[in-house]
Amino acid sequence: MILDKEHLRANLDEVIWNIEEARISVSEHHIVQLVAVGKYTEVENIVTLYKLGQRAFGENQVQQLKARMAALEELPLEWHMIGRLQKNKINNLIDLRPSLMQSLDSLSLAEELNKKLDAKEAKMNCLLQINSAREETKSGVTPEEAQDIYLQIKESCPNITLKGVMTIGAHTDDTKLIQQSFETTQSIYEKLEKEGATVCSMGMSSDYALAIKCGSNLIRVGSALFR
Numbered sequence: 001m002i003l004d005k006e007h008l009r010a011n012l013d014e015v016i017w018n019i020e021e022a023r024i025s026v027s028e029h030h031i032v033q034l035v036a037v038g039k040y041t042e043v044e045n046i047v048t049l050y051k052l053g054q055r056a057f058g059e060n061q062v063q064q065l066k067a068r069m070a071a072l073e074e075l076p077l078e079w080h081m082i083g084r085l086q087k088n089k090i091n092n093l094i095d096l097r098p099s100l101m102q103s104l105d106s107l108s109l110a111e112e113l114n115k116k117l118d119a120k121e122a123k124m125n126c127l128l129q130i131n132s133a134r135e136e137t138k139s140g141v142t143p144e145e146a147q148d149i150y151l152q153i154k155e156s157c158p159n160i161t162l163k164g165v166m167t168i169g170a171h172t173d174d175t176k177l178i179q180q181s182f183e184t185t186q187s188i189y190e191k192l193e194k195e196g197a198t199v200c201s202m203g204m205s206s207d208y209a210l211a212i213k214c215g216s217n218l219i220r221v222g223s224a225l226f227r
């Protein structure tokens with residue numbers, strides 16, 4: 001459905017207000033980036049949100065990312081890849097040159113990506129995805145191995161610039177469990193700050209305020225903006 005500008009403005013204002021409230025409760029100096037996730041919405045709504053001031057957008061499929069980057073190439077947008085990357089789509093993603101690939105979910109994917117980046121003489125900014133709630137349906141490395149794998153990628157994949165970590169909160173109504181999954185990721189992030197990590201991506205429409213209070217500095221919000 002194509003949403004009118006005032007409708008989108010109200011949604012965006014509400015999200016920004018909630019971000020402000022949550023981040024100020026952490027610290028006035030705690031800055032949070034909003035990435036608008038357009039995967040369920042029409043490209044027209046992305047244009048409208050851009051006109052309202054939003055610059056960073058995310059997609060979870062390489063094909064859709066490619067189509068939207070092409071459709072909107074006139075606009076100075078920042079694009080994030082946030083979904084599972086199949087190995088046969090790696091070259092397509094490299095050619096798109098996303099600002100940030102948030103869903104690097106295994107060492108073997110990192111090695112494959114690094115090899116293909118090498119062949120194209122390209123680099124890519126990435127986040128290591130952590131399966132902080134240990135859900136079988138979710139990808140990502142386990143919390144226990146996250147730090148080791150992060151360091152290993154840093155050492156053996158020179159074409160990948162690791163910027164930090166990403167997680168999806170526990171899929172449950174139990175706020176305590178969601179909070180736990182964010183705190184798990186946050187404590188890993190804090191250790192990795194010594195290794196230069198600057199991005200802790202956690203929080204979606206249903207849990208971004210909680211994620212920010214747990215230290216997130218990048219949230220990925222779809223339905224709360226485009227409903």
Ligand SMILES: *Cc1c(COP(=O)(O)O)cnc(C)c1O
Nearest residue numbers: 037060082204205220221222223
């Ligand atoms: C879809 C998606 C989001 C946004 O989800 P909403 O609940 O619509 O805000 C965030 N992160 C990832 C990885 C997603 O796939």
